[in-house]
Amino acid sequence: MDHFINMVEAQSKLAELVGRVKDSGQHYILRRHDQPVAVLIGMEEYQRLQAGAAGSPLSPTLRRRQEALVAEVSRLEARLGDPVEGLAALLSRLPSDEDPFWAAAQEVR
DSSP states (O other): OEEEEEHHHHHHTHHHHHHHHHHHOOEEEEEETTEEEEEEOOHHHHHHHHHHHTTOOSOHHHHHHHHHHHHHHHHHHHHHOOHHHHHHHHHHTSOOTTOHHHHHHHHHO
């Protein structure tokens, strides 16, 4: 949740604000003459934003999970083969449109 604070108050409470940002993940929008001029955020949030700016919108935790899932897909593909080729082989074994039963089954849909 964002909290608004003017620059004079923020200056006098900087250590306290930094502690709140670090410990509870609060965000502070700093104002000067009632206009927002800066944001005080925690380091983890900053790093996540930097990673997003570098092309990855995922947090480090989600990026690690994504990498683990991609590795698992690679292992399964190595063990079971290419899923596209497997699906093509399966579809090639379906009865032709000339098969009377298959034609009747398609009409029911």
